[in-house]
Amino acid sequence: MTQPRQEVLQKLTPVLTKRWLSPDAWQIGVYEQLDGYRAIRKALDVHPDDLIQLIKDSGLRGRGGAGFPTGLKWGFIPQGDGKPHYLVINADEGEPGTCKDLPLMTYDPHSLVEGAIIASYAIRANRAFIYIRGEAVHAARRLRNAVQEAYAKGYLGKNILGSGFDLDLVVHSGAGAYICGEETALLDSLEGFRGQPRLRPPFPAIAGLYASPTVVNNVGTIASVPYIVLGGADWWKSMGTEKSSGPMIYSLSGRVVNPGQYECGLGITLRELIELAGGMQPGHNLKFWTPGGSSTPLLTAEHIDTPMDFEGVAAAGSILGTTAMQIFSDQDCPVYNTWRWLEFYHHESCGKCTPCREGNYWMVRTYRRILAGHGTVKDLDTLQDTADNIFGRSFCGLGDGAATPVVSTLKWFRDDYLGYIEGRTAPRLSEKSLVGAH
Amino acid sequence: MTTVEFSPAAEPLAAKLLEPAREILARYPAGRERSALLPLLHLVQTEEGYVSPNGVAFCAEVLGINKAQVGAVATFYTMYKRRPTGEYLVSVCTNTLCNVLGGQEVYDQLVEHLGVGHDETTADGKITLEHAECLAACDYAPVVTVNYDFTVDQATPESAVELVENLRQGREHTPARGARICSLKEMQYQLAGFADPRDGAVADGVAGAPTLRGVRLAQEHGVAVAGFDPDTPITKTKPLPKDEVATKAEAAGVAANKPASDAKPAGDARPSGGEGAK
Numbered sequence: 033m034t035q036p037r038q039e040v041l042q043k044l045t046p047v048l049t050k051r052w053l054s055p056d057a058w059q060i061g062v063y064e065q066l067d068g069y070r071a072i073r074k075a076l077d078v079h080p081d082d083l084i085q086l087i088k089d090s091g092l093r094g095r096g097g098a099g100f101p102t103g104l105k106w107g108f109i110p111q112g113d114g115k116p117h118y119l120v121i122n123a124d125e126g127e128p129g130t131c132k133d134l135p136l137m138t139y140d141p142h143s144l145v146e147g148a149i150i151a152s153y154a155i156r157a158n159r160a161f162i163y164i165r166g167e168a169v170h171a172a173r174r175l176r177n178a179v180q181e182a183y184a185k186g187y188l189g190k191n192i193l194g195s196g197f198d199l200d201l202v203v204h205s206g207a208g209a210y211i212c213g214e215e216t217a218l219l220d221s222l223e224g225f226r227g228q229p230r231l232r233p234p235f236p237a238i239a240g241l242y243a244s245p246t247v248v249n250n251v252g253t254i255a256s257v258p259y260i261v262l263g264g265a266d267w268w269k270s271m272g273t274e275k276s277s278g279p280m281i282y283s284l285s286g287r288v289v290n291p292g293q294y295e296c297g298l299g300i301t302l303r304e305l306i307e308l309a310g311g312m313q314p315g316h317n318l319k320f321w322t323p324g325g326s327s328t329p330l331l332t333a334e335h336i337d338t339p340m341d342f343e344g345v346a347a348a349g350s351i352l353g354t355t356a357m358q359i360f361s362d363q364d365c366p367v368y369n370t371w372r373w374l375e376f377y378h379h380e381s382c383g384k385c386t387p388c389r390e391g392n393y394w395m396v397r398t399y400r401r402i403l404a405g406h407g408t409v410k411d412l413d414t415l416q417d418t419a420d421n422i423f424g425r426s427f428c429g430l431g432d433g434a435a436t437p438v439v440s441t442l443k444w445f446r447d448d449y450l451g452y453i454e455g456r457t458a459p460r461l462s463e464k465s466l467v468g469a470h
Numbered sequence: 471m472t473t474v475e476f477s478p479a480a481e482p483l484a485a486k487l488l489e490p491a492r493e494i495l496a497r498y499p500a501g502r503e504r505s506a507l508l509p510l511l512h513l514v515q516t517e518e519g520y521v522s523p524n525g526v527a528f529c530a531e532v533l534g535i536n537k538a539q540v541g542a543v544a545t546f547y548t549m550y551k552r553r554p555t556g557e558y559l560v561s562v563c564t565n566t567l568c569n570v571l572g573g574q575e576v577y578d579q580l581v582e583h584l585g586v587g588h589d590e591t592t593a594d595g596k597i598t599l600e601h602a603e604c605l606a607a608c609d610y611a612p613v614v615t616v617n618y619d620f621t622v623d624q625a626t627p628e629s630a631v632e633l634v635e636n637l638r639q640g641r642e643h644t645p646a647r648g649a650r651i652c653s654l655k656e657m658q659y660q661l662a663g664f665a666d667p668r669d670g671a672v673a674d675g676v677a678g679a680p681t682l683r684g685v686r687l688a689q690e691h692g693v694a695v696a697g698f699d700p701d702t703p704i705t706k707t708k709p710l711p712k713d714e715v716a717t718k719a720e721a722a723g724v725a726a727n728k729p730a731s732d733a734k735p736a737g738d739a740r741p742s743g744g745e746g747a748k
Contacts, residue, residue: 036687044688045695052677053685067700079708086704116499128565128604135681138647159499166512166549166661167561167605169618170648170675176665177672196712202497205661207508208548210603224507224533226546242502264702271695279695282684285567285608292609292683308687326566358567358608372566376603382546 036307043304045271045279048255049295052139058174060181063142069187071258075150076195083154087257089265091277096122096213096250097324097353099276099342108237109155109245118246119152119160120222120236121254124206124213126165127325128376129356132281132293133251137164137171140255141178145201147254149187150261152199155247159200163218166206176203210380214428215248217382228384229428252281272298276341276352284309286359287316298341302331302357305340316361320444324353326373327433329440330366350440366445367452368460370437371399377434388431391422395438402452404466405459412449416442480528487513491532494663504533507543511550512661519655520551549661551598556591558637559654561602561615562630568604572626573612577601579627584634596638598654609680610646617657619648623678649674 051057051066063069075083088103109117121144125133137144144162152160164172179201182188190198204222211217212227219241221227240246256278260268269277276298282305285291289310296305302321312318318333323340329350331338338348345352360369378392395418398411415438423435442449451457476484490513491506498505507529514525521544523537530540544550562577563569580599584592591598607613610623614630616637622629623646636643637651645651649671660666679686688694 038691041687041691041693044684044691044693046685046688046693047695049682049685052682053689055676058672070700074704077710078704078706079710081708082704082706085707125606126604129567129608130604131606131608134606135677138675139677139681165606166547167602167615167618169657169660170620173649173660173666173672176660176663180665203663204497204505205509205512205663206547207511207550207661209546221508222505223502224504224543226543242499261704262700262702263698264704267695267697267699267702270697283609285611286571290680290683291611292680294684294687296684308684356608360570364570369566369570372564372569376565379603 034307034311036310040304040307043296043300044308045295045297047259047271047279047295048136048140048143048252048281049293051143052135057140058138058142058178060142060178060185063140067262068142069146069185071261072146072149072187073193075153075261076193076197080154080156083150083261086265087154087260090260090268091265091275092253092256092260092268093276093342094250095252095256095280095354097127097351099352102249102253105237105249106151106155106247108235109247110238111156113245115244116159116242117155117157118241118244119148119155119157120215120219120241120246120248121148121160121162121251122213122215122218122248123162123164123168123171123251124218125168125251126210126213127327127354127356128373129283129285129322129325129358130354131283131285131356132354134168134171135293136251136255136281137168138174141171141175142182143255143258144175144251145178145182145187147257148201149182149192149199150257151247151249151254153195153197155245157247158198160202161222161241162201162203163212163222164203164205166208172203172205179203209382210376211382211428211430214430217428218248219246226382228382231427273339273341273343275343280340280355282340282355282357284357284359286321287313287318287361287364288359289313299339299344301337301339302359303336305357306336306359312359312361316363318359319362319364320360320366320441322353322356322358323350325356326358326376327351327429327436328353329436330444332444365448365457365460366441367399367448368403370441371396371403373437374399374434377430381430381434385427385431387422388426388434391418391431392434394418395434400461400465402449403459403461404463405452405455406466407449407453409450409453411453412442412446474531476531477527479524480531483514483517483524483528484531486517487528488532490662490664495532497663504535507533507540508547509662511540511544511547512658512663515551515658516655516662519555520553551589553589554591555654556598557596557653558651559598559600559617560634560637561600561605561618562625563603563605563607563611563613564601565604567608568612571611576612576614576625576627576630580630580634583631592638594638597634610678615648616643616645616651617654619645619651619657620675621645621648621651623647645675647675647678
């Protein structure tokens with residue numbers, strides 16, 4: 033492996049990942065020694081509106097995929113409306129390729145708890161929920177422990193640090209449904225129903241949890257808040273770009289020498305990230321990659337210098353998403369990979385709307401046929417047509433996400449499809465997988 | 471629910487689970503007890519290892535909703551099992567990334583070795599096998615979990631077989647990054663929202679090299695973000711809400727008709743726009 037150059041190493045911004053180096057930072061005493069629970073003292077000493085302004089000034093944007101400005105979202109919560117307000121933290125990490133929130137909650141759970149206290153104070157919520165993915169059992173174990181410790185120290189509960197502010201925080205485990213990462217499906221799930229998305233408007237800021245004003249934020253977003261409260265908006269903006277400020281945890285997986293979590297200022301390129309990760313594995317040449325999980329359009333080797341911020345990736349025709357970069361090489365098949373993603377979307381489609389439910393069902397079968405060596409050129413038109421009828425016509429983003437790898441691989445790698453159809457590529461699936469397909 | 475009369479179907483579970491069920495309900499606002507349904511369904515699996523018709527009846531009667539409403543939820547989520555499960559649930563990620571890095575071979579090998587398929591249990595009742603979707607550990611691909619705790623990283627067919635043999639023989643197997651292995655039923659208790667009762671389990675597991683790669687690299691090369699001053703002041707434009715009450719009380723006549731916490735004029739509370747959060 034090659035050593036990264038000094039100028040690339042300087043792009044690392046260890047902020048949210050810094051405490052991960054302290055093996056006991058999940059314990060409240062250690063956390064407190066590492067600037068922990070210092071931000072809530074500062075925050076509780078200013079008016080909530082001044083906190084919202086601070087977050088607006090920092091330019092913090094949601095880390096869950098959509099990149100909506102966090103301060104603006106908090107500002108949407110109507111104040112003095114007499115209704116209870118809620119903070120709900122989306123910890124349902126499950127977008128294929130994404131693996132940044134689980135380590136954060138496992139190795140630095142108090143930063144999320146502290147962020148939750150500050151955010152709740154800002155939006156005047158006295159109850160907050162962390163909806164954590166069911167399978168994330170170790171992260172949940174640490175998080176529940178952290179919440180218990182925070183209650184015992186008076187950081188949660190009644191009259192926190194004498195401020196007059198009360199907050200109850202509950203860690204609520206999901207039960208295995210990717211769709212619950214969609215914020216309105218998450219709210220339905222948290223209310224004890226099937227996790228199916230709601231029609232918007234009304235947006236959660238007006239009618240969210242229990243039909244009350246609710247802020248739904250990602251783990252990374254909330255865990256960023258204490259740092260902004262401590263270091264200030266200008267310091268936060270010293271990282272990243274003008275429109276995409278701050279550090280971001282980039283998750284690199286696949287055909288690189290050192291897969292892992294790399295926290296850098298927004299706007300770093302894949303070329304630089306691959307350099308940090310020790311380069312591509314020997315014998316592998318970059319062929320295609322996801323900028324932010326499988327629901328974001330695939331990019332190719334020619335996009336290696338795209339700035340990985342909200343604007344840069346959008347300009348390249350994709351979405352920054354969760355900065356989950358799954359890196360594939362010339363030894364990987366985009367058709368096979370897309371089929372496997374579609375099996376996932378098909379399994380996880382909630383069934384509420386027809387385009388997503390039926391479209392994924394049929395696309396999976398078309399892929400199986402192509403990969404078993406029975407595809408026709410017309411199948412490619414059918415796939416394109418099906419994907420076009422799912423995208424933009426589904427009830428929520430899951431359908432759009434499913435159509436995405438289909439459309440982007442047909443665009444970039446049509447010849448790989450034709451390889452199976454014309455018999456140049458050996459079939460990847462057996463006849464057995466076609467049972468019931470006709 | 472203080473005086474719920476349980477049906478014969480729900481009664482045996484109620485005898486064991488009513489107390490923790492009450493604790494679960496207390497986590498949610500009054501009148502919003504249905505929020506307890508997901509943790510309650512995890513709870514019934516602590517006894518039965520799956521959600522049986524009796525488990526559905528228990529949840530329904532605790533919450534005062536009907537069995538069809540509970541059944542609709544129980545069948546929606548993957549982690550609620552519909553048949554009895556083994557002592558350990560072994561999940562192999564076969565989503566795209568793990569799949570192409572060898573997860574499919576790992577899964578196929580376990581199918582052959584154990585003689586069971588997806589969502590099936592070995593005859594000795596020890597192991598339920600499943601292929602799972604992305605488990606959010608792609609930097610350790612391919613991954614295998616036991617009762618959802620990360621147990622084998624960078625799994626190979628050989629390391630996966632070694633794991634299941636250790637589980638079947640009752641030999642100790644230290645998970646890669648999770649807590650010490652318990653039974654699936656015991657894990658359900660934690661999923662219902664209770665602390666891990668095992669002394670020291672919360673401390674188990676250390677961060678693996680991939681998790682720490684970026685931050686270690688920064689440490690080794692002395693890279694840090696400059697200019698961080700934790701005492702950077704926050705611009706104050708308004709008095710604190712608790713002081714505000716006092717101030718407003720003094721200025722009574724003027725602002726008396728507004729709640730003390732309402733610092734902004736009502737018209738400033740703008741509705742969430744159509745261009746709002748996606």
